[in-house]
Amino acid sequence: MANDWLFELLKGVGFFFLNPIFYFVIFYAVLMGYRRVKRERSQFHSRVFDGYQELKTAFTYSLLIGAILSLVTVVTGVTVSPGILVLAGILFLLLSLTLQYQLLSPAYVLGGALVLASFLPVFIQEIPLLGYSIEFNNQLALSFLVLLGLLLVVEGFLIIKNGNQFTSPLLTQSKRGRTIGVQEIDRLWLLPLILFVPGELAAPWEWWPVLPIGQEGFTPIILPIPLGYRRRFQGMLTSEGTKREGKYVLYLGVMIGAASFLSLYGMVYSYLVIGAAIIGREAIAWSIRHHDQTKASLYTARNQGLVVIGIHPLSPAEKMGVQVGETITRINGESIRTPDEFYYHLQKNRSYCKLEILNFEGEIRFAQRALYEGEHHELGLLFVDDVSEQQKAVV
Structure with a gap:
């Protein structure tokens, strides 16, 4: 049995490197670095960090956090519908085209996928994989909401620990037309995460591994989970701002995880929790921006010095x-x-x-x-x- 588990896990690792999201995140991180270096050279005649800094940061803490998070999902028995995972991947790709990295938070990507999963099956029954893989019942809703809460906790932790590690200076204009400096933070983290997918829903190919657990078959897969973050600070120190925002996001994740059990009492509660996650994440972002903009700019020319x-x-x-x-x-x-x-x-x-x-x-x-x-x-x-x-x- 141990050999079977190891063999299936190795197949899952192989699936991780077959996932196009993995390579897209690498490309996207390099693109982020290229755009940053181009802007810094335009304004300051030199770049601060090299163009691969975003790519290196994408994998900071990733293996450790991915292993811890995978252990939690395995122990808690989090199972997911592959159709919703596909929707989340499609939504991530679409949102990434906006180049607004803050939209790549799990609150928007996974929360949005859960909302779409409630309406799309009626219209896509003829599409292979999605037509029979999308399933959103109380039990799956519970697992997804627990996963959403865990990912928000991870996002908050990464913002606290890594959000201030390197920042990019840029010059802009205040509302009064005065040149001021801003510290910009753009992040894209990639976590390897082990999840269990019901075998009968997730094995469209013969080579796809199916692991027998009890009376059911489950597919252990290792997925690349991307998390994005963007913020600009002009009135607060980046260390203060990222610590504050990361703490709020972490608390939001704990609240969503605790509230996920409401989904057992009806789907309407699932939608309320999803809405709370999306609105809560947006409210945190607005609060940080508002607090920063109400302060006097730290990065302005002085009479002395x-x-x-x-x-x-x-x-x-x-x-x-x-x-x-x-x-x-x-x-x-x-x-x-x-x-x-x-x-x-x-x-x-x-x-x-x-x-x-x-x-x-x-x-x-x-x-x-x-x-x-x-x-x-x-x-x-x-x-x-x-x-x-x-x-x-x-x-």
Whole structure:
């Protein structure tokens, strides 16, 4: 029996790499990186992170979280209808075409697929696979809502742990027409997730593995589950904003998971829970945006000093502990107001650098370091007004 389980699991692993979603996510992550690098080069003449950063981030924590989540779904007996999984995949592809990564949250993708599953079967009975695979009864609704709650918890965790790991600076205009800086976060995570699908519904091909459990046959499959996230921060620090939003999304996932058992009392409760997930996720996004926009912008030009909007990785500035959003008021003892003044005083002493920095608490601190040949000649810093007027385009 153990060998049978292992053999079927290996077949499921093979199905993971046959799934087109896996390769689409790789392509999509590379596209995200290309668009980011192109915009950064347009505004700052250099990119902050390389174009594969989004692709590398897509697999951050993925194996560990996927294994933990798979263990939970197996232990709790979560089973899914393959037709709804197909609908979720189609919906993901359609939403991804908008390039609005925040729409790739499981609340919209899986929640939307559950809503579509309630109406589509009447119209697609003649389509193979979908015609006989879509099934949405109380028991399946319970499993899907539990899965939706778990994925929202995972989304919240990833936003907290990974949302602030790297951000992209961009310049835009405020409502008053003033150039301000914004920190943009674009994420696409990919999780491998083991799910059980009823065998009689999910075995349209002879080679498809079917595992006997009790009186029924189930297909263990490993699916690539994509999760998307986008946010722009101008008034809040990204660390504060992502922590706040991630916490709210995590709580929403717990609430949806707990409320999923209401589906046992009737399908109308399932729709209410799905609606709560979609509306709740949108309400969280609106709340974060509203809270951020009501604050004064952190990334604006100052009368004294230069606001840091970006830092190149592994640069002298990063090694000195400079953080995005801080204001550099002096370099090597000289006051500065413009990037030209900063670079002029930096070049006067190429072997040593001492910065006077105004931190987030309004306190002055000092950062100093010897400079070595071959290191970034501008310390790796990007400033809010470190571009020409022609480059200050609205993004």
